[in-house]
Amino acid sequence: MALFQNTLLSIAEKAQQLTCALGEESAALLNNNVDNGPFDGDPAIPPPSDEAWDLAQAMVTDFYQMIAILTPRHIQTLKFSFAASLETAIGIAAHFRVADLIEKRGGRASVDDLATDADTDANKLTNVLRALTARHMFVELETGVFANNRHSRTLLGGHGAPEMIESYALVSGKAFDGLLPVMTDKSAMHSIDPRDGAFARAVGVPKGITEWIMLPENEAHLAQLVAGIPWLTSMVAHRIVHEFDWRRWGPTARICDMGCADGGIMSLIKAETPSLHIICQDLKATLPMTRQTFALSHPGAEERNEVEFIAHSYFDIQTTEADAYWLRGVLHDYTDADCVRILHTVANQLQQNPQARVLINEIVKPSMVVPEHDKDAPASNAAVRTQSAFLEMSSLMQLHTTAFLAGKERSYDEFQLLFAQAGYRIARYHHLHLFTAIMELELVQ
Ligand SMILES: C[S@@+](CC[C@H](N)C(=O)[O-])C[C@H]1O[C@@H](n2cnc3c(N)ncnc32)[C@H](O)[C@@H]1O
Incomplete structure (x- = not known):
């Protein structure tokens, strides 16, 4: 059959399966005129199964293909430029x-x-x-x-969403003006340093957005970004807290967050499983902010020795024993050589405790590879699982991140090579329903 029929059939089949997976009542909420649909995280609606998430996202991928099939080619191309x-x-x-x-x-x-x-x-x-x-x-x-x-x-x-959306669209979105100039400048094109990146080029100062936003003249932008963080974190954090089994090393496991920033994620994990022992590590200057998060969310936890705050650089040998070493959004800031250095610092701990794991939480760059022999298959067939979910959204997101943060987003294969260089392998890959994945690393013996 031709691509059009295959895609149509795929959508129709998945629509039926999705209705079954959600149940009639939740499926009736697949609607834009309701307050919340099944995938919006409303506690009053039963949470969709993994199968339902996968079906819905596969359908979206197929719909994009259908739009491309049905759109005159000049228009489809023009649409991108608008x-x-x-x-x-x-x-x-x-x-x-x-x-x-x-x-x-x-x-x-x-x-x-x-x-x-x-x-x-x-x-x-x-x-x-x-x-x-x-x-x-x-x-x-x-x-x-x-x-x-x-x-x-x-x-x-009221929840920080308009602030974050405006900041993304109108402030970090500026970075796109700098992307082509960077990509055509031989002295900057290969750099992953934010000071050489598209955002710096667009604003005309050699500073990445995290440095630029701290300048006194950008106080209003900083306030807007800060206002939006809880909204963004609540959406993303929900996936991390609920789609990974944080109790698998036992109810009192020690979880060490390396580069914990404000500690928002760990504070939510602790709220879900209060018996866990949390260790927040960051540079000394950041820890007062982390303490503040816990003082508000878990008063007295530090005094009860349930939470520790340790000034530690992730480039130094890890001296804290833990069951899991969590690095979220860290590796994408660094070159392969620096990532290997960071990963090496934990190896001694894993040698002493082989059940311990390094948990890497990153966007896993998506791709949609369509082999010649499969070119008439629905697009959802090409979206493999070992990459960020929501193919279209995460494809845009990795380009946005490249432009406004610089750094280096990596694909699953690139991560595998990197981990192998550092002496690790991916023991398990946890596909989260939105944007990122958790790669669980063990030492290669
Ligand atoms: C690399 S990101 C990590 C993001 C964070 N894990 C999250 O989930 O939001 C930024 C954090 O890393 C911290 N950081 C930067 N360099 C560090 C280092 N050498 N050692 C430990 N933390 C570092 C920064 O202070 C900041 O809090």
Whole structure:
């Protein structure tokens, strides 16, 4: 059969399987007009099984293929060159808090009223909103009258989402202006140092975004980013806390977070399994922030010796005994040689305790390889499991990260090679439902 029929069949079959996997009641919530659907993390809706997540994501992959099949090729190509319109539109909608303005007007609002409330031009605001409604973000109930839907409600204030979306779209999104200049500059193209990266090039200062945002003149951007972190963390952290078995080394296992930053993830893991012993390691200057997180979330835990805060560089030999050494978002900041140095620092601990593991939590760069003999198969067949979930989303995300953070995102094969260089192998690969994976490392004997 041709690609069109194969893809259509794949979507139809998966739709049936998904309805069974979710159950009729949850499947009825696969809808943009409800508050929350089955995949939105609403505790009132039964959590979808792994099978349901996989089916839903495979269907999305097939739908993208179907869109490509059905779109005239000139238009499909042109669409890519206009894609920045979407980023700008969502950034502007977040900036003006359009979702909140609609709610304040009773749940539906004319664009004239919205423009008055936002103190902007109604015609331009209509253009912004129509770019979004065409992608099912907000809904136009009658000409020029807009309401929220399931997706635009994400932009309601109070949880940091509009701040984070605006920051991503309009601040870190600037980095894209610098990507081509970096990629054509022989002195910078191979560097993974944020000071040589696209963001630095775009803002014209040799600083990555984490340094740039600390400059006094960028105080407002920093405040916005900080406001958005809880929203982002809650979405991502949920996967880490619930999709990995943190009790597998026993209820009182020792979990050591190397480069723990604010300690947000460990504090959530501790909340889920209070008996775990948590060790937060970071540079000395960061630990007051980590302590603050735990003081609020687990008062008295440090005094009861349930949580330790240790100033330790992950380039120094690890002297703390633990069952698991957790490195989240660390390796992608470093060259292969530096990653090998970091991994070597823990090897002595794993030699003494072979049950202990190094847990690497990173985006695993996705790809969609379509071999010649399989070119008429639905796209979902090509999305392998040993990569970040949500192929389309994580493909965009790894490019966004490359542009705004620099560093080096790696594929599964690249990780395997890197770990082998450091004397480790992947004992287990944990595919999380959103964006990242946990690779569990053991020493090669
Ligand atoms: C590399 S990222 C890690 C992100 C963090 N694991 C998370 O999940 O958000 C940034 C953190 O690493 C810390 N860091 C940077 N260099 C370090 C080093 N040599 N040793 C330990 N921590 C370091 C920074 O202070 C910061 O808190």
